Amino acid sequence: MAQAQRITPRAQDFSAWYNDVIMQAELADYSPVRGCMVIRPNGYGIWELMQRALDDMFKATGHRNAYFPLFIPQSFLAKEAEHVEGFAKEVALVTHTRLKATGKAGAGAVVVDPASALEEPLVVRPTSETIIYAMLAKWIQSYRDLPILMNQWCNIVRWELRTRLFLRTTEFLWQEGHTAHATEAEAEAEARRMLGVYRTFQEEWMAMPVLTGVKTDGEKFAGALRTYAIEALMQDNKAIQGGTSHNLGQNFSKAFDVKYQTAAGGLEHVWNTSWGVSTRLIGGLIMTHSDDNGLVAPPKLAPVQVAIVPIWKTDDERGQVSGVGSQVRTDLEKAGLRVELDLRDTMKPGAKYFEWEALGVPVRLEIGPRDLASGQVILARRTGGKGPAPLQGVTDSVTKALDEIQASLFAAARERREQNSIRGATKAQFLEFIKGSGGFVYGGFCGDPACEAEIKQQTNATIRVLPDPEFRSKEAPKTCMWCGAPSIAEAVWAQAY
């Protein structure tokens, strides 16, 4: 880890704080390529745990992984009209395939060889509907081939102008599920099911409370019939979209002519869904839990769950505490925990504590000679609180602490969200709230895109979702929060990342 640096306090500059947390914990770094980040091992370790948990859930719901090409012919993207309009302005285009020597040395030694121009430029995938549905057209003949339940883990490129580590980068990693069904009802159930999987993951693994619901037409995916989304509120009271699940209807199956023979012998277009979450979730995790001392990782997704820091002055003591530390590590690892034993000679214990805190490690065990004499160790929680735990049975104490930390992070984040949400807002209350501390505003919506656009233009707040029943206010709003016309649905507004 690099030399310890002060982390800008959240209250002073949330954006600087966010970057400091990432740099201090060595989660990621800026690369020499515009808008592209490097995910360093500490950050990638979180992504690997996220992948494992999500992948298990995808497989438990019958999905299988596959891999489709990085490149999409330009003409494919154009086949679905809304889709190409949504992505045309932010695509990386491969146009040539050779470099040629200039005769100079070093950095200027090569230039693009104009003789290597492709007949048809290729788009680096901004999402894979078009290439996948072109393949489905080849694979699907009959109702017996349905449903097709697939997923792929891959990199995605969208040429974003303003980028932020994890939250918005030109290249990012994600998974994209793609399914094909015989009926509209099955596709709708699938889109809903995967939204539920995302909710379970984000609540139970990330300890991040979420709202689910449907996007308005203005905010839906380019080419979708309906987009369902999952939204969380960060500590600066801005929302983050943590994932989307699209019912694509027959839009793509018609564009790519994906048909199947029905049991009755007819020929129908299939019904599709697609759904995805990305490395952006790591940004959400950071902004949900971390504090002015650095990263706070929820135990289930912490690459290191327990840091053992032996304390010694003499060589004899070193032998004793490191022996016990080593035994404790073995016991904890046997219980399935991810553990580091910190025996570095070059740092004092205080500096080690500081470092493991910045890295977000949920539990730290301090093992000193005096504690050992009393048959105990000191158990410190990243979320606060520190006290003795008997050496005998320390695995149980640690497991219990990790469970409690996981639960308390979720509870604290939910409480914070509720404290920063207002319901049944009038236009005046909405304006005061959004321009003040910010948060989620629940209120009536008339359904008019013009009204939605005006709100966005004046306040930079957007409708995050029309929430699902379990998140709605007890009393349905009667009028639009903004224009006063009759409300067609309750909406949740916020400024968002």
Place this chain on the structure above:
Amino acid sequence: MAQAQRITPRAQDFSAWYNDVIMQAELADYSPVRGCMVIRPNGYGIWELMQRALDDMFKATGHRNAYFPLFIPQSFLAKEAEHVEGFAKEVALVTHTRLKATGKAGAGAVVVDPASALEEPLVVRPTSETIIYAMLAKWIQSYRDLPILMNQWCNIVRWELRTRLFLRTTEFLWQEGHTAHATEAEAEAEARRMLGVYRTFQEEWMAMPVLTGVKTDGEKFAGALRTYAIEALMQDNKAIQGGTSHNLGQNFSKAFDVKYQTAAGGLEHVWNTSWGVSTRLIGGLIMTHSDDNGLVAPPKLAPVQVAIVPIWKTDDERGQVSGVGSQVRTDLEKAGLRVELDLRDTMKPGAKYFEWEALGVPVRLEIGPRDLASGQVILARRTGGKGPAPLQGVTDSVTKALDEIQASLFAAARERREQNSIRGATKAQFLEFIKGSGGFVYGGFCGDPACEAEIKQQTNATIRVLPDPEFRSKEAPKTCMWCGAPSIAEAVWAQAY
């Protein structure tokens, strides 16, 4: 699975057989993008098992995963002279970032927007040395930061003119390890260690016997000091390079100015290694074990290890055999095996057998009413042989069969390789062998690149490796197999994929 089709026999057309095996088992498919393949779930399942096994080994040897950008500035590639020369003619180049509407509908609706040209074109990574070592220059200050032991799993693009499914595709998936060390000796040991990891994986998991050794200068990686490689012999007696491990020396650290402060206070360039294996290994697996009935998957890498096929005529029988089948599946899964229970009503048992064979499933259990009456099931091995196994303790029988199949596949492949290798060859023997059935030829090599080039030009055979001691012939050759000059090392020649 698609309608069963006949697989071209190997003896008739090995290349057609290879494609038929892949298509019949639905491992992969051609995509509409030139040279890019789609890895279908059956093929990707093998890759996932390969990844899990390799990743565990990489982590056990202290490596951590990270992720670096897909794009590399053109000028970076140019910094190491040999490197750019090696890759300049096969790179995908991103030159623009927007499409613009033409006013037409459908496929021709957009064209590249010339106003979106990048100042510096970006290369889609053909390998990541340059971008990674540019980052290492930022991260490494002192000897305390060393060694850096990293790996990434990602996609790679090399604009190949002649492509074949899995073996050579424009885009492929791989892992690339990248390490930085304080001394030349440590880098050398690392390059060797990872070659050993590849050998363990390919022998123990893929059941693919390999030779290891060093490449000649003419065959080494563009920018490496030394390239170690691992080579296997396919059923058509052509060799496949199953992985490489490079000692990069200080070539890249000098090009990217990656220096560290030594303990003594001096400033030195670091010593690097890089090493990789790719989805090409799936091609090697297919061509090592499969037969005229389709894929043969070694049990450790078979996505489905056991297919249970109940047999019934009446509904009563169906209830009985499917109940037992379900119980057997549960027992096998408890033992950690990957199992499918085939209860499809639409196919006869014989058709199911045929299908599970083509998919390469190592063990099939047939459960019929008569067998059950005798307290047994029929256990059929994909590699041949079929007989009763007691229902009581069937898990043990299956586990034993899988272990035996894994071992016998390796033994058979090794025997085949040895039968198709000749040692101490003269020029005449070499020519007869290579132009005949082909295989590995061991013989003396003078070390002259001109001699090596002449052999390649006349026979299309290349030196696969100068083999490591354990693979060398008992008697060291005294003269060059080709030119008769004194031999500097024994070499292994073959025609290769």
